[in-house]
Amino acid sequence: MKALLELSNVGMKFDTPKGQFEALKDVNLKIDSGEFVSLIGHSGCGKSTVLNIVAGLLQATDGGVILDKHEVTEPGPERAVVFQNHSLLPWLTAFENVELAVKQVFRKTKSKAEIRDWVEHNLELVHMAHAMHKKPDEISGGMKQRVGIARALAMQPQVLLMDEPFGALDALTRAHLQDSLMEIHAQLGTTVIMITHDVDEAVLLSDRIVMMTNGPSATIGEILEVTVPRSRDRLALADDPTFVRCRQQVLQFLYEKQRKVEPLPRRNSAKAEANRKRA
Amino acid sequence: MVTLTFPTWMEPYRALATGKMTGEQWQTLLRQLIWPVLGMAVFLLLWQLAAQRIDTSLGQFPGPADVWEQAGTLVDEHQATRAKEEAFHERQEKYIASRLEQQPEWEPVYRDYTGAPTFFDQIGTSLITVMSGFLLASVIAIPLGIFIGLSNTAHAAMNPLIQLFKPVSPLAWLPLVTMVVSAVYVSDDPLVAKSFLTSMFTVTLCCLWPTLMNTAVGVTSVSQDLTNVSKVLRLNALSHVGKIVLPSALPMMFTGLRLSLGIAWMVLIAAEMLAQNPGLGKFVWDEFQNGSSQSLGRIMVAVIVIGLIGFLLDRLMLMLQRALVWDKSSVQR
Numbered sequence: 195m196k197a198l199l200e201l202s203n204v205g206m207k208f209d210t211p212k213g214q215f216e217a218l219k220d221v222n223l224k225i226d227s228g229e230f231v232s233l234i235g236h237s238g239c240g241k242s243t244v245l246n247i248v249a250g251l252l253q254a255t256d257g258g259v260i261l262d263k264h265e266v267t268e269p270g271p272e273r274a275v276v277f278q279n280h281s282l283l284p285w286l287t288a289f290e291n292v293e294l295a296v297k298q299v300f301r302k303t304k305s306k307a308e309i310r311d312w313v314e315h316n317l318e319l320v321h322m323a324h325a326m327h328k329k330p331d332e333i334s335g336g337m338k339q340r341v342g343i344a345r346a347l348a349m350q351p352q353v354l355l356m357d358e359p360f361g362a363l364d365a366l367t368r369a370h371l372q373d374s375l376m377e378i379h380a381q382l383g384t385t386v387i388m389i390t391h392d393v394d395e396a397v398l399l400s401d402r403i404v405m406m407t408n409g410p411s412a413t414i415g416e417i418l419e420v421t422v423p424r425s426r427d428r429l430a431l432a433d434d435p436t437f438v439r440c441r442q443q444v445l446q447f448l449y450e451k452q453r454k455v456e457p458l459p460r461r462n463s464a465k466a467e468a469n470r471k472r473a
Numbered sequence: 474m475v476t477l478t479f480p481t482w483m484e485p486y487r488a489l490a491t492g493k494m495t496g497e498q499w500q501t502l503l504r505q506l507i508w509p510v511l512g513m514a515v516f517l518l519l520w521q522l523a524a525q526r527i528d529t530s531l532g533q534f535p536g537p538a539d540v541w542e543q544a545g546t547l548v549d550e551h552q553a554t555r556a557k558e559e560a561f562h563e564r565q566e567k568y569i570a571s572r573l574e575q576q577p578e579w580e581p582v583y584r585d586y587t588g589a590p591t592f593f594d595q596i597g598t599s600l601i602t603v604m605s606g607f608l609l610a611s612v613i614a615i616p617l618g619i620f621i622g623l624s625n626t627a628h629a630a631m632n633p634l635i636q637l638f639k640p641v642s643p644l645a646w647l648p649l650v651t652m653v654v655s656a657v658y659v660s661d662d663p664l665v666a667k668s669f670l671t672s673m674f675t676v677t678l679c680c681l682w683p684t685l686m687n688t689a690v691g692v693t694s695v696s697q698d699l700t701n702v703s704k705v706l707r708l709n710a711l712s713h714v715g716k717i718v719l720p721s722a723l724p725m726m727f728t729g730l731r732l733s734l735g736i737a738w739m740v741l742i743a744a745e746m747l748a749q750n751p752g753l754g755k756f757v758w759d760e761f762q763n764g765s766s767q768s769l770g771r772i773m774v775a776v777i778v779i780g781l782i783g784f785l786l787d788r789l790m791l792m793l794q795r796a797l798v799w800d801k802s803s804v805q806r
Contacts (some may be wrong), residue, residue, distance in 0.1 A: 269704040
């Protein structure tokens with residue numbers, strides 16, 4: 195079977211005042227239709243760069259991305275993005291935010307009534323029907339992110355791209371949204387690429403976890419198949435041996451193989467030096 | 474049965490009337506009514522005391538009571554002039570009617586009343602001029618600001634010019650504007666007076682900048698996330714500006730508009746004074762030249778009215794801003 199999305203030898207070099215900086219090198223990845231793939235790695239490893247290249251917001255300097263036989267050259271609604279900080283237009287209600295996207299994508303194919311129904315349907319899907327006429331300022335962070343997901347889903351994307359969608363939320367809200375996302379994924383079979391920092395989240399949600407090495411010249415280190423059958427329940431999984439093993443493997447990759455040593459800030463190290471001398 | 478509902482700001486007064494005041498309502502009453510009134514009273518007292526000690530060549534500096542009296546005189550004068558004007562028109566009608574009876578083939582000539590404009594006429598003139606100048610400035614500054622905000626090239630090209638012209642005083646523009654209007658606006662049957670155009674263009678030139686700068690900054694600071702949303706949705710340039718850029722920049726734009734209107738009002742009075750163009754500025758200048766014992770009192774009335782109108786114009790913009798801008802936190806007092 196041919197993969198839906200294919201990244202081949204993707205590389206990214208940025209020009210900086212100090213010369214060229216190679217952020218990504220030789221990223222190769224094939225994603226099948228309906229798959230849920232997480233990208234995990236330490237901050238600064240280029241996960242977001244990979245996602246932005248797939249989204250078309252950045253252009254790879256080497257290699258390329260092919261989605262359903264078409265090369266990705268620019269952003270588009272078939273690769274809808276859920277941004278980390280919701281990115282809703284603050285002057286529009288939840289309904290109007292989703293409507294803007296729906297009108298843009300289905301202007302020619304749906305009637306006015308169909309557009310309204312489709313907007314409402316997607317807001318219901320993320321359990322936001324009760325607050326659809328509220329503005330982003332009037333709803334909580336979790337609710338905003340739900341609307342952001344509804345907006346992306348409403349575009350009926352071939353791939354849903356999520357850039358740390360739950361990173362800014364508290365643990366309880368995050369759990370609720372993860373459950374919602376699993377429910378939606380089961381229902382719609384959307385292909386998802388999600389960036390995350392959270393090992394539990396990656397294991398709970400993904401079919402495959404793509405682990406990235408540290409930059410510069412970051413690339414894919416390992417890919418882990420999460421064979422835990424769906425539907426998955428967070429409580430039951432806590433003791434599931436497969437789940438625990440997967441979690442272990444991701445943790446090992448992140449904290450043993452790719453341990454990130456942040457250089458101490460100068461002033462602190464000077465102070466530490468002074469302390470050591472005194473001792 | 475009728476139930477009266479009070480707006481929240483009236484709540485303390487209702488409580489005062491019924492004799493049931495809470496501590497918090499006392500605080501509100503103090504803040505809303507008592508302190509402002511007290512401040513005003515102290516000001517009037519100091520004014521009165523100071524006025525008694527200042528002797529000018531036109532007599533004693535007017536105190537609050539003199540100014541109040543002059544305000545009354547100005548109202549009376551206005552009404553007297555209106556009555557004269559009406560009488561003039563009546564006389565003219567009668568004359569024309571009687572002459573037409575005798576000579577039906579005669580073409581009647583209607584003449585306007587030519588009395589000097591009253592204080593209130595001058596207020597009207599100034600308001601029309603300031604609004605025209607401000608509107609013209611906004612019509613130029615908003616699109617230009619959006620353009621500069623969107624294009625780095627345009628910004629680089631125009632920024633030095635903006636920085637150069639922004640601090641120029643209206644008085645420096647005035648002679649140039651006067652000469653240009655006189656040279657360019659030549660018409661046998663002018664639609665509006667030259668003096669009006671001179672005042673208006675001077676106002677426009679001076680109040681262009683805050684709106685221009687703030688709009689440009691507002692447009693430049695549209696968040697990258699929202700720009701990305703626009704890209705993912707593949708909004709075309711026009712929808713991008715209309716749906717993302719403009720609403721984003723609206724709070725900043727309004728801050729600029731409010732500053733502009735304030736400047737417009739200040740500039741206008743100065744321009745009218747210097748150029749002897751009709752309006753409140755000319756009223757002040759005429760009174761100054763007049764040099765009667767009442768002149769200072771009349772000027773003081775004008776000063777207070779100018780302040781009051783400036784304040785009301787600002788409130789007007791604030792109301793507009795509250796009604797139109799989504800980001801309520803950006804609306805300052």
